[in-house]
Amino acid sequence: GLTTTTLGSLSTSQVAALTNAQIIALTTTQVSTLNTTTLGALTTAQVGALEVADVAALTTASMAALTTAQVRGLTATQLAGLTTTQANTLTTTLVGALTTTQVGSLSTAGIGVLTTANLVALTTTQVGGLTAKQIAVLSTAQVAAMTTSQVGALSNAQVIALTTAQVSTLNTTTLGALTTAQVGVLEVADVASLTTASMAALKTTQVGGLTATQIAGLTTTQVAALTTTLVGALTTTQVGSLSTAGVGVLTT
Numbered sequence: 001g002l003t004t005t006t007l008g009s010l011s012t013s014q015v016a017a018l019t020n021a022q023i024i025a026l027t028t029t030q031v032s033t034l035n036t037t038t039l040g041a042l043t044t045a046q047v048g049a050l051e052v053a054d055v056a057a058l059t060t061a062s063m064a065a066l067t068t069a070q071v072r073g074l075t076a077t078q079l080a081g082l083t084t085t086q087a088n089t090l091t092t093t094l095v096g097a098l099t100t101t102q103v104g105s106l107s108t109a110g111i112g113v114l115t116t117a118n119l120v121a122l123t124t125t126q127v128g129g130l131t132a133k134q135i136a137v138l139s140t141a142q143v144a145a146m147t148t149s150q151v152g153a154l155s156n157a158q159v160i161a162l163t164t165a166q167v168s169t170l171n172t173t174t175l176g177a178l179t180t181a182q183v184g185v186l187e188v189a190d191v192a193s194l195t196t197a198s199m200a201a202l203k204t205t206q207v208g209g210l211t212a213t214q215i216a217g218l219t220t221t222q223v224a225a226l227t228t229t230l231v232g233a234l235t236t237t238q239v240g241s242l243s244t245a246g247v248g249v250l251t252t
Contacts, residue, residue: 044073100129180209
């Protein structure tokens with residue numbers, strides 16, 4: 001077979017001429033020695049034919065040098081096999097090139113190490129591709145950095161997947177991007193973790209979306225932080241769902 005030296009001396013046109021069968025035959029050691037120029041000559045089909053271990057062996061410099069077309073050629077299995085170091089060094093351009101399916105294929109470890117810049121660079125369509133498990137492993141810093149458009153694009157299933165710690169880090173502006181439906185599916189503990197500033201910043205429509213169980217779980221501090229406008233937005237059923245302590249705060 002080709003030695004790493006011989007492989008490294010191939011011209012870009014020769015590398016591009018390799019068949020998929022020949023690409024598959026390359027060893028992990030051979031692939032790991034390809035320089036960024038040679039690697040850049042691989043076609044989308046050739047990239048997709050690389051073994052999972054081959055892709056995982058690529059240096060961070062090689063990963064960063066991939067073209068957007070090559071990144072789109074990565075299979076779900078290849079993406080799932082990326083190391084955390086590789087995922088962490090992907091440029092915002094490359095992350096932005098991932099399809100919705102590809103985003104959902106990244107391992108939870110890989111998602112967890114994406115820089116906040118890369119996470120913010122995700123389109124609302126890409127955010128929609130995140131699985132519940134991926135959402136749950138996002139760091140509080142990553143969640144806090146999400147844009148209002150991204151938060152507003154989360155599905156109900158994704159909102160449910162958010163942890164209490166994640167929800168508590170949402171600033172008032174981002175929290176305000178949640179739809180009535182999204183607010184209604186927050187866990188009781190999530191709602192109870194909201195700061196008084198967050199409670200006071202809720203929209204009347206959002207307050208109207210709170211369920212009886214969520215209302216019952218509000219702390220007295222949270223109830224006391226509700227503005228007269230927000231209290232006025234509560235339905236009769238919602239007022240009836242307030243805890244005895246909560247009602248006491250309203251009437252004092």
